[in-house]
Amino acid sequence: MSITWVIVIAVLTLLAGVALGFFIARKYMMNYLKKNPPINEQMLRTLMMQMGQKPSQKKINQMMRAMNDQQQQKK
Incomplete structure (x- = not known):
């Protein structure tokens, strides 16, 4: 027992x-x-400027949308 x-x-x-x-x-x-x-638009803009690219608002919106879509697919 x-x-x-x-x-x-x-x-x-x-x-x-x-x-x-x-x-x-x-x-x-x-x-x-x-x-x-997580990364936001300001961080993304700074990152692109450090890489030598001139970030346009269209490009930033496109990258943010792609990252959000990728996060949604993981869930």
Whole structure:
């Protein structure tokens, strides 16, 4: 009878650890994305200027739309 209690406690501890780990990782990622947001138009414009390109609004909109479409496909 004592072996069954050990197994039950081990399984419950494992499940609690998985659940706790999930919520901690989720909170960490939410904070990370809040501090380091995904790329926006200003970042894209700066990146293009550093690469030696003169960014037009049309080109920036096109690249933002392409990145958003790519993110939607991943989901």
